[in-house]
Amino acid sequence: MSKREPIRARREESATVLAKRFNVHPTTIRRTVSEERSEYLSWTSKRREDIRAYRAEHPEMSMRAIAAHFECSIGTVHNALHETA
16 A cells, blocks of 8 residues: 555644544544644744734734634734743
């Protein structure tokens, strides 16, 4: 059996949901549908920059409102705003 190359894309659904849909183990989904680490890091870096820029434009907005705008967790917003990098 030949080894397949992983599909490098961002998943919209969790590995568990996809595994149930395709009747395979979640590890199979994680192994075959994954994105490159460098792509993931650049995506997260851009998201943090976007969050900081949005906060600069809208200083009156709470972290909860910013999280709702970006469809992410409040912790993600908190970490992006308080990161010391």
